[in-house]
Amino acid sequence: MALKIGDKIPDILGINQDGKELKASDFTGRKIALYFYPKDNTPGCTAEACSLRDGYENLRSAGYEVIGVSKDSVASHRKFADKESLPFDLVADTDTSLNQIFGVWALKKMAGREYMGTVRTTFLIDENGVIQNIITKVDTKDHAKQILNL
Template identity: 40%
Template sequence: MAIQVGDFLPDFQGIDQNNQLFDSSSLKGKQAVIYFYPKDHTPGCTVQACSFRDAYQDFQDLGAVVVGVSSDSVASHQNFQEKHQLPFTLIADLDKKIRKLFGVPTAFFGLLPGRVTYVFDKNGKAIFVFDSMRAKHHIDKALEVLQNELK
């Protein structure tokens, strides 16, 4: 069952780009943007990650934590983060358990892992879910939702 607006952030753990355990409980009391993307170093995913990087201060100013998740390895995430100077956490979901937990669909007739962004409020409730292969739109939509949340 896919996470919908109104659902709560599920408990999950994963290994980040620094080979450290990331636990979703660390997001309690914080707004969070969790985005799932197909693969490190691909054109669309690089555009998306760099767009999150370029808007990272805006997310921080709104009190939001940004977390990227794909099935790439820790080493791949490390390289991707260093190459593009990404200031946020990337989680290696090698077994796709986190992707399955969130119910992220596949795209292009099941050939590609889907690209979905979730925005959670400080109570851990999903306030926005955006499912689109158009990488750059995810950042603008997430920022808009967080800005409206503060109004």
């Protein structure tokens, strides 16, 4: 059952690029822009991460913490964060459990091939851990502005 607007998110989010466990309760009192993306170091995912990096101070000023999630490993996230100078956490959801809880792990099609993968989605969560908005049509090149304009 996928989480929806009005649902409280789970406390345990996963392990970040530094090997530290992240919990929603670590961010109590701050809003969270929790974005799910398919893969580190791919064109769309890099554009999205860099948009969030470039708009990070504006997002923080609006009260948001930014957290990215993909099924890549901690080591992959570390390299990606270093390469792109990302100032926010990336959660390694290697078993896709968080993807599944949020309902973004789904059957995808590309070049006539079907496979399971992450559907690019951003969840905007309030200071109490409750989902307030869900962005399913992500503008990868301008995602920070897209979040701020909601």
